[in-house]
Amino acid sequence: MEIPFTKMHGLGNNYIYIDLFKFTIAEEQLSGLAKSVSDVYTGIGSDGVILIQPSDAADVGMRIFNKDGSEGQSCGNGLRCVAKYAYENGIIQREKFQIETRANTVKAEVNVEAGLVQEVTINMGEPILRRQAIPMMGEDAPQVVAEPFTVGDEKLDVTAVSMGNPHAVFFVNSIDTTPLYELGPVIEKDQRFPDGVNVEFIEVISPRELNFQVWERGSGVTQACGTGACASVVAAVLNGSVQRNEDITVHLAGGDLIIKWDDKGSVWMTGGADVIATGTYFLADNI
């Protein structure tokens, strides 16, 4: 099967985007496609697949599949890329519009110069903090903030935040010495998070700046995670490290995002989105 694609990235978090306004693919092929196309040796190489599709609830819809074929509920970097694609390909003709994800419908605003989207701001909606809604095992509570969390010999404190998808945020003295590749996969599948979890290690470097590292559920280490950056700023506010209603710069491996948790409850994310390539992917018949 020949599948037209656009490869895009938001701060290095790269996905294969498939435009379902122009192309159809069977539901049962989606998970296999994500695994196949993400393989760096026998596919294109990516963190997963994002579908750009018609929506009844919003101007455009998106679905995200991780590298391992699992489906996520939302993707911050993907939302900025979908916004850029939708505007530059004439799916939407306005600079402000709505995008539906499996988690919620968000508001996007594109910053355009000479017809090209330079930057995108997304109102990601309100974080979900209630323990059972993250979801996280244990007695239900309105928030999980700096709760002791032992993994093997490591004694950590977890703050759990859902941005539609679950995040376990750990504050550390330095992200340079965090055993990300050892702890990430173990915490991702820890039974305390029944749906799995995205894992973030955060170093507070000033009241306006965070250093960020991520192990993503279903994709492993990536260069950036937009929902993770949002969750980390929310966690930093809950831990008293940064202020609400202020722009916080999050330094990710692939670049910076500006995140704000406003007084009304919404989390805002601003950052770039870039096109890498377009082409045709040849999906094997047995997928």
Ligand SMILES: N[C@@H](CCC[C@H](N)C(=O)O)C(=O)O
């Ligand atoms: N990279 C994304 C998040 C993608 C989904 C995530 N791995 C999950 O399974 O929840 C982002 O930029 O937010």
